[in-house]
Amino acid sequence: MQRRQFLGLLGATAATAVLGKPAQAGPKHFTGYPDSYGVLFDATRCIGCRRCEAGCNRVNHLPAPARPFDDLSVLDTKRRTDGRTFTVVNRYETAKGIVYRKNQCQHCLEPACASSCFVAAYDKTPQGAVTWNEKVCVGCRYCMIACPFDIPTFEYWDPLAPKIMKCHLCYPHITAGKLRVPGCVGACPTEALVYGRRADLIREARQRFHLFPGRYLDHIYGEHEMGGTNWLYISGVPFSQIGLREDLGVTPAPEFTSGALAAVPIIAAAWPALLLGIYAISQAKDKAARQEKREALKEALAKAKAECDAELAKVKAKAEADKKAAIEREVKKALEEAAKAQAAKEEGE
Amino acid sequence: MSGEHAPSTPVAAERASLLTPFNIVTGLIVFVGLILTILRFTKGLAGVTNLSDNNPWGIWISFDLLCGVALAAGGYTTSAACYVFGLKRYHSAVRPAILTAFLGYALVVFALHYDVGRPWRLPYPIFYSPGPTSVLFEVGLCVFLYLNVLFLEWTPSALEWLGLKKWRNVMVKMTLALTIFGVVLSTMHQSSLGALFLIAPSKLHPLWYSSYLPVFFFISSIAAGLSMVIFEGTLSHRYLHDKMDDHYLSTHDQVHLGFARGAAVVLVIYFFLKLVGLALDNNWHYLLTGYGAMYSLELLGFVALPALMYAVGVREKNLKIIRWAAVITVLGIVLNRFNVSWFAFNWQLPAAERYFPSWMEVAVSIYIVTVGLLVFRFIATRMPIFYEHPDFKEAELEEEEPHEHETRPHPQSFGH
Ligand code: SF4
Ligand code: SF4
Numbered sequence: 001m002q003r004r005q006f007l008g009l010l011g012a013t014a015a016t017a018v019l020g021k022p023a024q025a026g027p028k029h030f031t032g033y034p035d036s037y038g039v040l041f042d043a044t045r046c047i048g049c050r051r052c053e054a055g056c057n058r059v060n061h062l063p064a065p066a067r068p069f070d071d072l073s074v075l076d077t078k079r080r081t082d083g084r085t086f087t088v089v090n091r092y093e094t095a096k097g098i099v100y101r102k103n104q105c106q107h108c109l110e111p112a113c114a115s116s117c118f119v120a121a122y123d124k125t126p127q128g129a130v131t132w133n134e135k136v137c138v139g140c141r142y143c144m145i146a147c148p149f150d151i152p153t154f155e156y157w158d159p160l161a162p163k164i165m166k167c168h169l170c171y172p173h174i175t176a177g178k179l180r181v182p183g184c185v186g187a188c189p190t191e192a193l194v195y196g197r198r199a200d201l202i203r204e205a206r207q208r209f210h211l212f213p214g215r216y217l218d219h220i221y222g223e224h225e226m227g228g229t230n231w232l233y234i235s236g237v238p239f240s241q242i243g244l245r246e247d248l249g250v251t252p253a254p255e256f257t258s259g260a261l262a263a264v265p266i267i268a269a270a271w272p273a274l275l276l277g278i279y280a281i282s283q284a285k286d287k288a289a290r291q292e293k294r295e296a297l298k299e300a301l302a303k304a305k306a307e308c309d310a311e312l313a314k315v316k317a318k319a320e321a322d323k324k325a326a327i328e329r330e331v332k333k334a335l336e337e338a339a340k341a342q343a344a345k346e347e348g349e
Numbered sequence: 350m351s352g353e354h355a356p357s358t359p360v361a362a363e364r365a366s367l368l369t370p371f372n373i374v375t376g377l378i379v380f381v382g383l384i385l386t387i388l389r390f391t392k393g394l395a396g397v398t399n400l401s402d403n404n405p406w407g408i409w410i411s412f413d414l415l416c417g418v419a420l421a422a423g424g425y426t427t428s429a430a431c432y433v434f435g436l437k438r439y440h441s442a443v444r445p446a447i448l449t450a451f452l453g454y455a456l457v458v459f460a461l462h463y464d465v466g467r468p469w470r471l472p473y474p475i476f477y478s479p480g481p482t483s484v485l486f487e488v489g490l491c492v493f494l495y496l497n498v499l500f501l502e503w504t505p506s507a508l509e510w511l512g513l514k515k516w517r518n519v520m521v522k523m524t525l526a527l528t529i530f531g532v533v534l535s536t537m538h539q540s541s542l543g544a545l546f547l548i549a550p551s552k553l554h555p556l557w558y559s560s561y562l563p564v565f566f567f568i569s570s571i572a573a574g575l576s577m578v579i580f581e582g583t584l585s586h587r588y589l590h591d592k593m594d595d596h597y598l599s600t601h602d603q604v605h606l607g608f609a610r611g612a613a614v615v616l617v618i619y620f621f622l623k624l625v626g627l628a629l630d631n632n633w634h635y636l637l638t639g640y641g642a643m644y645s646l647e648l649l650g651f652v653a654l655p656a657l658m659y660a661v662g663v664r665e666k667n668l669k670i671i672r673w674a675a676v677i678t679v680l681g682i683v684l685n686r687f688n689v690s691w692f693a694f695n696w697q698l699p700a701a702e703r704y705f706p707s708w709m710e711v712a713v714s715i716y717i718v719t720v721g722l723l724v725f726r727f728i729a730t731r732m733p734i735f736y737e738h739p740d741f742k743e744a745e746l747e748e749e750e751p752h753e754h755e756t757r758p759h760p761q762s763f764g765h
Contacts, residue, residue, distance in 0.1 A: 139466015
């Protein structure tokens with residue numbers, strides 16, 4: 001169903017496509033599945049305790065980290081997600097003091113990873129989570145190139161069956177009934193994380209803006225970024241100061257490539273016609289040239305033949321004449337000889 | 350005549366002296382390559398590469414895939430010129446170009462086996478679980494189909510070598526269809542290699558990120574193809590001279606002049622398109638940064654300069670200048686693909702998190718190129734690539750003079 005959504009989008013933007021003007025969001029613009037779930041992260045409540053990391057690690061049976069989760073000195077260096085970690089908390093020095101921020105897959109409404117995967121290993125579920133399917137992944141890592149949030153990671157050390165690893169919003173556990181909320185959310189002691197319907201989360205965020213004037217910036221990160229995400233952030237400091245890029249824009253990732261993809265059928269249809277046309281012209285030119293050549297050749301041949309004939313006739317005539325002369329000569333010679341013989345004979349007698 | 354050069358001598362010569370410098374060096378490279386292959390498939394990508402979660406694509410994509418495909422563009426440009434545009438005088442350049450392209454693409458696929466995590470799944474996107482919203486899907490499908498087309502386009506040489514006349518004639522009849530199919534496929538995947546990066550505007554430097562990326566990649570691939578034919582022809586001329594027939598040798602210079610004229614025009618068009626892209630995105634202010642210097646170097650030193658050299662070379666019929674222009678153009682394509690996929694990619698990451706290849710990655714790339722060189726030499730010294738097989742010479746002319754060549758030269762004329 002998801003894929004069809006994208007194809008629909010492709011169709012809608014096909015017209016603007018070939019030279020890649022920004023695709024316009026037509027009436028078909030996808031605004032996310034209704035009632036999909038997400039998480040609201042409140043940077044003013046996060047205390048950097050790393051319990052969410054521990055919760056994630058536990059419910060997903062990930063390998064134990066080199067240093068335990070209660071070792072907060074880990075926060076001294078900036079970290080990112082990797083093949084053994086779905087989520088990390090980082091510490092940021094800001095104008096308003098120290099602020100912590102958790103990072104993981106943002107579960108985009110129209111994920112770059114899903115639109116970039118050439119075996120359709122990703123799925124945007126109607127429940128909100130973006131999941132990944134181990135059974136078809138080739139390990140090309142184009143999804144990692146595509147994700148604007150640098151989320152998918154790869155098991156580079158695995159020689160034969162490396163996996164893409166990333167947060168799946170605990171989709172498998174929640175649909176199996178094993179969890180009610182994602183592992184990180186359940187482990188958070190300060191309610192810096194709230195799980196719920198995305199629409200409700202946006203309402204909740206606005207309410208907090210209203211209830212605590214001056215505490216937050218009036219912006220919900222993820223409401224529109226990259227076309228919107230199911231993971232949302234609110235904060236008292238500019239998002240760029242806590243490692244969230246503010247230059248990503250609001251265009252959903254699939255729209256960046258839809259123009260190029262829409263050009264494919266155009267090329268496939270127009271190119272052969274064009275090339276065959278060129279071929280026909282060059283053939284016609286060739287043929288004309290050949291015809292001309294042949295005619296010229298014929299003419300030349302005819303002329304040569306005529307010349308040849310004339311020459312031949314001349315030669316023949318000459319030969320004829322020569323022959324005649326020779327015969328005459330011979331006859332004359334024979335006659336002379338005969339006369340000589342006659343004379344000798346007469347003398348001898 | 351040329352027939353006497355054909356297959357026999359080089360084999361004997363090779364056997365006579367196996368320990369030539371060429372053999373020693375290539376042998377060593379292949380040996381190292383095999384060891385690294387074992388390492389790659391026992392220790393994983395981490396064992397041989399410097400790839401990371403921030404830099405998932407390294408030199409194996411930048412060089413082996415992006416440059417490999419661009420530099421193999423000689424195949425479609427030459428066959429299009431000869432068969433579609435009817436420029437028959439370029440006929441002698443077609444076979445070497447097709448062979449180069451076929452090997453180029455085969456090597457690209459070979460190289461991908463090292464790079465992707467589960468290489469035996471490479472057919473998945475086409476046969477098992479297609480992801481048609483992906484630009485990479487388009488690349489994969491086109492490369493797969495085009496590899497088959499190139500194989501078919503190459504078969505006449507092999508069939509002539511094997512003496513299978515009937516099949517060879519069947520294949521030759523398909524030339525036009527294959528050529529057109531090849532041009533369509535090349536247009537699509539040459540451009541979609543550029544389109545691959547459209548999805549990451551936040552990661553690629555604005556000087557290189559452009560919605561025209563697919564167009565840039567396509568146009569520059571034509572220049573790359575024409576230049577590679579000149580470059581490769583020059584090398585072959587030098588090292589495989591005894592495999593060439595009079596026809597090849599007598600048209601050689603003319604072919605290069607013609608291709609040089611084409612390359613000059615294409616490079617000029619490309620140059621102005623790049624400027625238009627710069628202007629439309631209003632990126633002029635970046636020109637004064639470090640990346641701007643790199644961009645200017647690419648555009649002035651490796652596009653404008655070779656365009657000028659080609660033009661001068663054509664006007665003065667100076668093949669030396671033309672050959673240098675070809676080398677610079679080829680290097681320029683490599684530089685451009687490196688810029689897009691490597692130097693200017695992830696430009697916002699701090700220096701410590703940027704990618705630089707390990708020596709082993711570079712060695713594997715060298716090994717793959719070497720394998721290609723060896724296979725090329727093997728084929729070019731045995732099959733009719735640089736000469737027309739005496740048995741089939743007239744067949745090529747059939748079309749030109751339909752009725753006047755019923756008689757074929759006697760097969761025994763081979764080696765007279
Ligand atoms: S954040 Fe990245 S990995 Fe997560 S859904 Fe968006 S594109 Fe995919
Ligand atoms: S690495 Fe796997 S999931 Fe990511 S794009 Fe490639 S095939 Fe798809």
